[in-house]
Amino acid sequence: MSLDLFFQYLFAGITYGSIYAIVAIGFNIIYNATGIINFAQGEFVMLGGMISITLHQFMPLPYAIAGAVALTMVIGALIEILFIRWLESPSVMRMVIITIGISILLRESALHVWGESIRSLPYFYGNEITTFSLGSVHLSPQVLWVIAACALMVGGLSVFFKGTSWGREMRACAANRTAAILCGINTRNMVTLSFMLSAGIGALAGCVMSPITYTQYDSGTSLAIKGFTVAILGGLGNSMAAVAAGILLGILEAFSVSVVPLAFQDAISISILLIILFIKPHGLFGSSEAARLKDF
Amino acid sequence: MKKGIKRIVVGCAVSCLLLAASLHSAQAGTVKVGAIFAVTGPASFLGGPEARSAEMVVEKINKAGGINGDTIELIIKDSAGSSEKAVSFAKQLIEEEKVVAIIGPSTSGESMAVKKIAEEGKTVLISCAAAEVIVDPVASYVFKTPQKDSFAAQKIFEAMQRLKISTIAIAAGNDGFGKAGKDQLEKMAPTFGIKVAASETYDSKATDLSALVAKLKADAAIQAVINWSVVPAQAIIAKNMRQAGWQVPLFQSHGFGNIKYAEAAGAAAEGIIFPCGRLLVVDSLADTHPQKALLLQYKSDYEAKYKEDASAFGGYGYDAINMVAAAIKQGGNDRAGVRDAVEGLKKFTGVGGIFSFTPQDHNGLDIDSFAMLTVKDGKFIPYQGQ
Numbered sequence: 001m002s003l004d005l006f007f008q009y010l011f012a013g014i015t016y017g018s019i020y021a022i023v024a025i026g027f028n029i030i031y032n033a034t035g036i037i038n039f040a041q042g043e044f045v046m047l048g049g050m051i052s053i054t055l056h057q058f059m060p061l062p063y064a065i066a067g068a069v070a071l072t073m074v075i076g077a078l079i080e081i082l083f084i085r086w087l088e089s090p091s092v093m094r095m096v097i098i099t100i101g102i103s104i105l106l107r108e109s110a111l112h113v114w115g116e117s118i119r120s121l122p123y124f125y126g127n128e129i130t131t132f133s134l135g136s137v138h139l140s141p142q143v144l145w146v147i148a149a150c151a152l153m154v155g156g157l158s159v160f161f162k163g164t165s166w167g168r169e170m171r172a173c174a175a176n177r178t179a180a181i182l183c184g185i186n187t188r189n190m191v192t193l194s195f196m197l198s199a200g201i202g203a204l205a206g207c208v209m210s211p212i213t214y215t216q217y218d219s220g221t222s223l224a225i226k227g228f229t230v231a232i233l234g235g236l237g238n239s240m241a242a243v244a245a246g247i248l249l250g251i252l253e254a255f256s257v258s259v260v261p262l263a264f265q266d267a268i269s270i271s272i273l274l275i276i277l278f279i280k281p282h283g284l285f286g287s288s289e290a291a292r293l294k295d296f
Numbered sequence: 297m298k299k300g301i302k303r304i305v306v307g308c309a310v311s312c313l314l315l316a317a318s319l320h321s322a323q324a325g326t327v328k329v330g331a332i333f334a335v336t337g338p339a340s341f342l343g344g345p346e347a348r349s350a351e352m353v354v355e356k357i358n359k360a361g362g363i364n365g366d367t368i369e370l371i372i373k374d375s376a377g378s379s380e381k382a383v384s385f386a387k388q389l390i391e392e393e394k395v396v397a398i399i400g401p402s403t404s405g406e407s408m409a410v411k412k413i414a415e416e417g418k419t420v421l422i423s424c425a426a427a428e429v430i431v432d433p434v435a436s437y438v439f440k441t442p443q444k445d446s447f448a449a450q451k452i453f454e455a456m457q458r459l460k461i462s463t464i465a466i467a468a469g470n471d472g473f474g475k476a477g478k479d480q481l482e483k484m485a486p487t488f489g490i491k492v493a494a495s496e497t498y499d500s501k502a503t504d505l506s507a508l509v510a511k512l513k514a515d516a517a518i519q520a521v522i523n524w525s526v527v528p529a530q531a532i533i534a535k536n537m538r539q540a541g542w543q544v545p546l547f548q549s550h551g552f553g554n555i556k557y558a559e560a561a562g563a564a565a566e567g568i569i570f571p572c573g574r575l576l577v578v579d580s581l582a583d584t585h586p587q588k589a590l591l592l593q594y595k596s597d598y599e600a601k602y603k604e605d606a607s608a609f610g611g612y613g614y615d616a617i618n619m620v621a622a623a624i625k626q627g628g629n630d631r632a633g634v635r636d637a638v639e640g641l642k643k644f645t646g647v648g649g650i651f652s653f654t655p656q657d658h659n660g661l662d663i664d665s666f667a668m669l670t671v672k673d674g675k676f677i678p679y680q681g682q
Contacts, residue, residue, distance in 0.1 A: 016504055116336065118560055131541060
């Protein structure tokens, strides 16, 4: 393999990987606050893309994206309040089934609102054929936006969780819910907040990736599967690990093209998921002791 | 006095009912036509426009007084692209609804699953799917409206010969459409003296194909790429090729026949060459062209009613329902009569081309039903060779 080809694969992998990582971060936030996997996470990504595309007809791009993120956060909050909040000590399985139901509901609603056609936001910089070159490697500027958004989210989240009182309350809620209640933290509000946060992150991801991947009413499902794989691979609940795992999976997928047909790309990621679940169920970067204390 | 009013009211009500009943019996009756389309799901880009076109035609026919005085009742079933659903809907339409004919399904897989059921139920099936196996071998009750895959492949290879292209790469989605197209291309390439240097299959839901493009680009012998897939991959591969700075010609299948896909690929769509029916370039047709009046009519009706661009896919459904209507007019409300009437259609002008069915040919189109198109300044125009 020539050096050029190597770098071209590498950057393709980093692009996929950053997208997977952002979706995985959304999974992790809700997992931390509630202990459940929110299978509607992919639909938040789809909603972010779709809403921003609709808003963009009426306003400039930055406002459209901000509006889409805000609206999706409201939808996230509503979902939590309507479907999760009133449950009396729900089991993990019950909540997981509820999120699967929500994902179907959101997908079908999107089909009714936006129809079956594919849509996309315009490229943030340049157009479909704009590239810049690093040596002989060609990249679309949008790839940098995706990577930047990913970096921004990880940075922003670590500041939020470490530096703000809401962030600390959410962490307390994740660490020990009973103790958090005893300290006067409203854990229910924290769960709502976690849904809003992950909806917002999903929506932002949906906006930055829309020019590359396009948005369709059912594009959330496949992203959710990849994001879930990455979240497990990195170790549930750990956002930094999700980024590392996402990029790792992306690069593996990109390089696999040189060996096996591209159609097997998904088979590779699912095989990796299975292997990880068998050998290191707490993830590549997770600790087994911490994993033992969780329900799921 | 009060009693009097009551009597009048009751009298009115009774006479109204009688009037309604007599009106109902005055309507000679209804002819039931079934439709199985993938209105939702992965093939909704086909099924959606097909169902809308068929509804539009039926509405128009009924408004004009129906066929032979009968109104058409179109029963549309949404298969969501699943063969299992298509099979159970076909049985339901044939056995319970007693339809006189079925239009659809939208995809090749569904059509193949339903083919035998239509044949056994002795009910005409006019498929809106591309694969040739639907009508080859011929089943007496099964027809199809879209042009054959092999015509599309032949058109592409002829264009390549004119461009003196001899070594190509094929990329195809891993769905039924992609697989059938890839097999067809690989089979036919040698007869045109064209060498297939690489043949790749990718997930039809892929979100980025830059790794695939990097792999193909590394082979300097490749002079052109044929991509055979459905949305969104056909826009993604165009973008990834141009982003990689790879300028070889990109050919697409007739699945590219919707201006939305060219819009989705934006500047990267420029110069894409693909075979398609003439609907998309109707404005550039000569006024004497036999299809022109019908194409303009379909386009303006559809776009006025649904506020979206007409596509070649909607045309498959439009042709199918029009054939059924013409056949009912001739053969009456009778399954065998409709079958014979469809097979007897000659020089039937449709969106897909001029159909002439024979007992051996249940597609009825020739290679001239395809034209080569290209994208220039975001619009489809006829492709002029070099």
